[in-house]
Amino acid sequence: MEFTLLAAVLIGVLPVYLVLRWDGHRCGTGVRDLWDIALSAAVIGLFVGRLAAMISAGVSPIAHPADILIVRGGVATGPATTAALAAVVWMGRRDLWSVLDGLAPAAVAGLGGWHAGCLARGACLGTPSDLPWAVAQGGSAITRHPVEIYAALALIAAAVTLVLVRPRLEARPGSATGIALFVAAVVRLATEPMRPALGSGPVGWYSVGVLAGASLVLWALRPGRKPAPDPDTG
Amino acid sequence: MRRIIPIAAVMLLAAACSSQHTDPADIPDLPAVTTEELQQVLSDSTQPTVVNVWASWCIPCRSEAPLLEQAARTATDVRFIGLNVQDDQDGARGFIAQFFPDAAIDHLFDPAGEIPVSLGGTRGVPMTFFYAPGGQLVDLHAGVIDERTLALQIDEIRSR
Helix, strand or coil: CHHHHHHHHHHHHHHHHHHHHHHHHHCCCCHHHHHHHHHHHHHHHHHHHHHHHHHHCCCCCCCCHHHHHCHHHCCCHHHHHHHHHHHHHHHCHHHHHHHHHHHHHHHHHHHHHHHHCHHHHCCCCCCECCCCCCEECCCCCCEECCHHHHHHHHHHHHHHHHHHHHHHHCCCCCHHHHHHHHHHHHHHHHHHHHCCCCCCCCHHHHHHHHHHHHHHHHHHCCCCCCCCCCCCCC | CCCHHHHHHHHHHHHHCCCCCCCHHHCCCCCECCHHHHHHHHHHCCCCEEEEEECCCCHHHHHHHHHHHHHHHHCCCCEEEEEEECCCHHHHHHHHHHHCCCCCEEEEEECCCCHHHHCCCCCCCCEEEEECCCCCEEEEEECCCCHHHHHHHHHHHHHC
C-alpha cells in the first residue's frame, strides 16, 4: 500500500520540477540549487511533521524510531509546513527573497500535484454531493465531491498564473511568496469542509497561513516600499 | 556543543512524550473468538462495524492506533472491534494499555490469525474491515489506514 503513497509523492514532485524548469531561471540562485532546496525542505518538513504527529499521538520517536517511516500514519500539517519554510529560509538566507519567490510557484504546483496524487492513492472523494460531476466509489450508490481534484485544479491554475505574473512581481520581493502562501492556505481552507474527517482538521493552521500570506503580500506591495532594482538593467 | 544541547533537549522532550498511561496488568485477557462467532456478532449487529486487525509487534499498527482511538471516540454510533492476531496475551495487553486504555473498542483474540483470511482478507497486518449493519462487508483496507480513508469508509457504512 505504501507504493501508492510513493506514486502520489512522485506526482507531487513532477510539477515542482516542471515549474522550476519553466520559471526558475528568473532566480539568481539557479534552477538546480532551487531544486535541491525544494527537495531538502520537503524531506525536512515531512520528517518534522511525522515526528510531531507521533509525539502528539503519544508514540516516542526514540523508543520507536522505525515508526517515523510510516508516513501514512499521519503527518502534522502545521509543524511540517513551518519546518519546510524554516529550512528554505535557512538554505536560501544569502538571497532570501529571490529564493522564496523563485520557489513559490513550484511549491504551489507541487501541492497541486500532491492533491492530484489522490488518483494513485484512491483517495479523491469527500463528502456526499448531488452535483453532476460527483463520483461514487466502487459498489456504492453515494456520490461524493472529488474534493482532492478540486484542490489540485485550483492549485495548478494558481501556480500557472503565478508564473505568468511573476515578471510584474519581481520589483516587489516577497510578493510572490505571500501570494503562494495565501492561495495554498485558502484552497485548503475552502476545500476542508468537503473532506471526510474524524475531527475538525488543521483549520487553525490554514487560517494562520491565510493571514501570514495576506500580511506578506500587503507588506511587499505597500506603497511606501522602495521597489527592488531590475536585475536586467542593474 | 552549542548545537548538541538543543538536539538533546528535543530528544528528551520527545522521549518524555512517550505515554504508557495504564498498567498492562490492569487490562483483562482478551477473549478468544472463532470465525463463526465473529461472523455471528457482525450479522447480529444493528450498528455499522469497523473491525481492525492488529498485533503488538506490528509497527504500522502502532502508527494507526491513535487514529482508531480517535475514531472510536468521535463515531459513537459505530461499533469498533479490534482483532488481535498472531500475538500473545501479554503483548496484546501491553499494546492496549498504551494505545487504547479507555477507547470504546472491543478487543478479541485470534492467536492463529486465521479469521481475517476467512473474512476475505489476508494474513497481513494491519487490516481494516468495514461492515454495514447486518454484517455486509462494504470495504476492506489492507495496510495502514489514513484519517481520510477511515472517515470516508465510516461515512459509507453509516449510510448503508
